[in-house]
Amino acid sequence: MASRSAPIRLSWYFTTLLLAIFLIVLSANGVLSPLESILAFPLSLISGTMNQIALQLSGDIHDLSELRYLRQRVDELEELVGQYQTEQINARELQLDFELLAELMNYSQVNATTRYLPSEIIANEASGLFDGIIINRGSRDGVAVGMPVVTELGLVGRILDVRANVSLVLLVTDGNSSVSARLQSTRAQGSVQGAAGNQLRMTFIPLNTPIQINDVILTSGLGGNFPAGLIIGRVESVRQFEFELFQEAEVSSLIDFASLEYVLVVTSFQPVDLRDFEDAS
Amino acid sequence: MLGKLLALVLLVPLQVTLLNLFQVDGAGPAIVLVCLIYWASKENLRNNLILTFIGGMFLDLFAILPTGTMALSWISVIFLLEYGKTRFQNIGVILMLLAIWLATIFEYGVSYLVATQMGYFIEVSLIFNQALISLIYNSVLLMLVWFATTLLGWRRMYKAEPLPS
Numbered sequence: 052m053a054s055r056s057a058p059i060r061l062s063w064y065f066t067t068l069l070l071a072i073f074l075i076v077l078s079a080n081g082v083l084s085p086l087e088s089i090l091a092f093p094l095s096l097i098s099g100t101m102n103q104i105a106l107q108l109s110g111d112i113h114d115l116s117e118l119r120y121l122r123q124r125v126d127e128l129e130e131l132v133g134q135y136q137t138e139q140i141n142a143r144e145l146q147l148d149f150e151l152l153a154e155l156m157n158y159s160q161v162n163a164t165t166r167y168l169p170s171e172i173i174a175n176e177a178s179g180l181f182d183g184i185i186i187n188r189g190s191r192d193g194v195a196v197g198m199p200v201v202t203e204l205g206l207v208g209r210i211l212d213v214r215a216n217v218s219l220v221l222l223v224t225d226g227n228s229s230v231s232a233r234l235q236s237t238r239a240q241g242s243v244q245g246a247a248g249n250q251l252r253m254t255f256i257p258l259n260t261p262i263q264i265n266d267v268i269l270t271s272g273l274g275g276n277f278p279a280g281l282i283i284g285r286v287e288s289v290r291q292f293e294f295e296l297f298q299e300a301e302v303s304s305l306i307d308f309a310s311l312e313y314v315l316v317v318t319s320f321q322p323v324d325l326r327d328f329e330d331a332s
Numbered sequence: 333m334l335g336k337l338l339a340l341v342l343l344v345p346l347q348v349t350l351l352n353l354f355q356v357d358g359a360g361p362a363i364v365l366v367c368l369i370y371w372a373s374k375e376n377l378r379n380n381l382i383l384t385f386i387g388g389m390f391l392d393l394f395a396i397l398p399t400g401t402m403a404l405s406w407i408s409v410i411f412l413l414e415y416g417k418t419r420f421q422n423i424g425v426i427l428m429l430l431a432i433w434l435a436t437i438f439e440y441g442v443s444y445l446v447a448t449q450m451g452y453f454i455e456v457s458l459i460f461n462q463a464l465i466s467l468i469y470n471s472v473l474l475m476l477v478w479f480a481t482t483l484l485g486w487r488r489m490y491k492a493e494p495l496p497s
Binding site for chain 1: 341342344345346348349350352353377378381382384385388389390392393394398399400401403404407408411414446450
């Protein structure tokens, strides 16, 4: 009986073995991608829920282990707060003095080296395919492609196309926009991209970076497209999966793009084209 | 069989999320493999191979390596375990432990081969380190599963026995 079933067993073994090899070949060539997406969907739903529990649990464990450390830190910080309060009073005095002097000297900007060109928004991008605006300043006013566009609340976008009297600004909320960014609190870097519904998404944030809701996101200056330190927005929510290499954050800009009327073009900033270096290397 | 398939649908996400909390140097307990080895002592070869194939495939959906890699590394062990079942009439915990060690070593070996074939770079020391941690984890997990099921089996047996009159 055993000897009769042995070939059947072997045939089952070799069939599954060959099937596995066949699957690897197909998968490595990307042929299985649609099937893998379908299969992964229900599993990812379950793992999404489980991941939330896992994150909660890991957070709780982490909290417990940090409790002793935190108590010690609270004592240290209380001492520091006392020192800072004294320093803050002195700083406030200095600020008042500075404001008075700035008013006297007719300073309109804090950073005297940055030159802004006030512009009025005259239209939205025509095709409607992109999140863009048209401003009433062009090459005649010194506007060039790549110049950042801001308001007092932060980054609006960058000049995509310039005509004599008008320029097209690609808003940061557009899907084609990508800005090198960093979290103000941890200095962790990432990339802010436009997402659907006037939203922004910061991607490529290292997994071990702690992100708090309302953390401020600034331009990092990497890539040479934007100056460093411009406000992009605040963190609204964080998406984190244990099996992914990076985490993501939903970001909301402080700017209400729908009711935007005036913007400032940063004319003193010249974007750097890093492709020259790539070509040279 | 259907119950085990449904269990795999839950066990795979469990392994890639909650059990990741126990990871040391990137290696953690492989609940899917442990269950497949344990089930192999109960089911017939055909069902075991199907379960192994599907379980491995599900896990690969969350991995960088192509689908089928895990299945390829585990199938041979399941087949050897079946051979052991016919030879020793029953699969004991020692045989299951041997199987889990072999499966873990095969898993890392095959993964390394497939990864290098695909152009990825993995340090050999990292593979050794992870395989060792996995071996310990999986052995402990298998012992726990075996112990729990054996206890449950005893309880059922005593409950089923009629009381002496």
